[in-house]
Amino acid sequence: MPELPEVETVRRGIEPHIIDMRIKTLTLSSKKLRLPFPANMASKLQGQTIKSIARRGKYLLLHLSTAQNLIMHLGMSGRIQILHNTLINFHYNQSLNPKHNHVIFVFINGKTMVFNDPRRFGMVDLVADNDLWERPYLKHLGAEPLSNNFTAPYLKTCFKNKTASIKSALLDQRIIAGIGNIYANEALFDAYINPLCPAGMLDDMRIENLVYCIRKTLKAAIDAGGSSLRDHRQADGTLGYFQHHFKIYGRAEKVCLNTDCNEKICKIQQNGQSSFYCPQCQKL
DNA sequence: ACCAGCTCCTGCTTGC
C-alpha cells in the first residue's frame, strides 16, 4: 500500500516526465473516488503547465502554472504511470486494468500520465495556492518524519498522557505524516517496542530511538524504490523491491530474524489492522 | 477530548 516511501518513489519517478509539461487534454472517469472530482476539473486543467511536484505525507502536490495545485492521494491501490505511447502500452501492459483508470493526462508532447485505482480509496483535488494549506486533509497533518521538525521532544509532547497504543499513534497522520501499517510495524520491530505499548508510557530513551528507527526504516524503503506489495508499482511501471526486506510485516508464525531469537512472530488485530511483533524482542 | 470500531471498495486467497 502506498505509504510515504512509495509516494516519494512515485514523485521521483514521474517528476522528470511532467515538469514544464503542458496538459493537452484531461479525461475523468464517471466513477467517484473517495471524494468526487472538483467541478469542471477537466476544463480547468486543460492548457495548464505543471511547474513542480512535491509531497506532503502521503499526498502528491502538483503545482500548476495558474497558482493552482492538483492534489493526489493513492489510497490503498492507486498507481500513477507514465506511458510514452498510449496505444501500445495500454495494449501490452497487463498490470493496469484500463477500467480502473480515473484520470488520464495527455501532454502536448504525446506522453500520457494515468491515475489508476481499483479500490477507489484514492483522491484527487484541485486547490488554489491561497487555500492549499487550509484544506482539512492537509491542515492537520503532523511532522514530516524525514524533516528536521520530527524530533524526540516533538514526539514526546504528542505522546504525553496518551493511552492509545504506540501502533495507533504512529498511524495517526496528525502526529506523523506518511506512516502506514507496514512501516509502523517495521519501525516498532526495529525499535524493540511492542505495538500494544501505550504511547504515553514510552520513556525518553525509547522515544529517541524510535525517532531514529522511523527515519532509518523510511529512508531504507525509499532507497529500495518503495515496496510493490500487492498494488504498488513505480511510476515507470517497474516493480519496487522493498517487500523482500520486510523484517516483521507479513511474517506471522515465522521465526524472529533477530540474532539468537527463536521466537515465533505473533499477528494480532489493532484498530482493525494487522500488527506483527516478536513477543520476545518487543517489550511493552 | 480521546479512543476504538465501522465504513467505503475491489481483487486475491482460502476453504468447502
Place this chain on the structure above:
DNA sequence: TGCAAGCAGGAGCTGG
C-alpha cells in the same frame, strides 16, 4: 471446478 467468505487498509465518521 466453482462459488462464497475472508482479508487487505487510509482516512473520515460515529458512538461510547
